[in-house]
Amino acid sequence: MTPATSASLTRLGLTGGIGSGKSTVAALWRAAGHRVIDLDAYSRAVLDVPGEGVEEAVARFGEGLRTPAGTIDRAALASIVFADPAARADLEEIVLGRVDRAVGAEERQAADAGELFVIHDSPLLLEKHQEAGYRAVVAVLARREDRIERVMRDRGKDRAYVVSIMAAQVTDLDRIRRADRLVLNTSGRDVLADRAEHALAVVTAGLGDLADSAVR
Template identity: 40%
Template sequence: MVRIGVTGGIASGKTLVADELAGLGAIVIDADVLARQVVQPGTTGLAEIVLRFGSEVLQPDGSLDRARLGDVVFRDDRARADLNAIVHPRVRAEATRLEEASPAGAVVVHVIPLLVETGQQNSFDGVIVVDVPEETQVERLMRRNGLTRQQAHDRLNSQVSRQERLAAADWVVDNAGAPERTRRLVGDLWDGALANLRKAVSGD
């Protein structure tokens, strides 16, 4: 098994890269997807969030109001740490379960937005960083999530710097251009460095 970590700043395009890797044959385990699953209504994760942050972070239907919770945690380091302490262990446990169920020779890609923040950069056979300029992140967040510029910057500032993230990279995928260019870069990486890594791990 080859284990690859994929990370990048918020709105950098991790999903585009992960989807392309999946299409090429990788098994993708996305921490963002798991983070939503572990706080669904009826889960202990959501119950702990309500206990910590109050019922005002719930939608009328009892599901988590992610936008409201985001307004709290992205401007309060302690609140964000408390939320991470609830969500991250559950996400890691589910990611481990999914990885252990993967075939022995698989390329397993873990998409982890906070990979560097949580010190996991040395836990993989290689790390791909999806990179765009910070202003591109801000513009995408404002357009995609309907955020103000200040809210977008709050979310960027809650993560490590672009320089720290790039320092953890074995490979960088520049996603500042057209999606077709990004897909081509991912394909080149799959056929080149990742193919060599697969051979090295398998002993071929």
């Protein structure tokens, strides 16, 4: 579920599989001055800050998940929900409403500031079939082996873990079919930056004209 946004504000989606370089593209766009809303960060905050979200998770999944800091042991929780669709659905119910409210507040700030668009950095956008909520969706693609090696190197995960996450996500063929624009992460960072800049320019073309028409 994605929150309703202001009529004067366009929502764009950014997605990509684990290790694809999606977060790098998000960082590049953010550094260029664009508002990129990290949906994963908002989701993590529900369980990483003591409060109602943590209490609901403990009530559903057990006191043993509470850390000494009063947050949720995310690794232990992941081991529960990864293999249990019902548990995963319960977790999403705990998290998503809070995420929607936080995202909505940031979008209102963007609209009040006169910004023309916001970008949702959303790793599960296509898995959740949310593309209809966006003017355009940009997907980042990379070679399978590059993705596996990147996650193993940068996050300290083993190959089996990365492959299991990939299996739970949509395929690159799905991304190609369903995204409006692709960014290929098949060369160095400089090439990726150029491709990301071009993709954003394409999907935002004409937004200023649309805003002027709405005012008139």
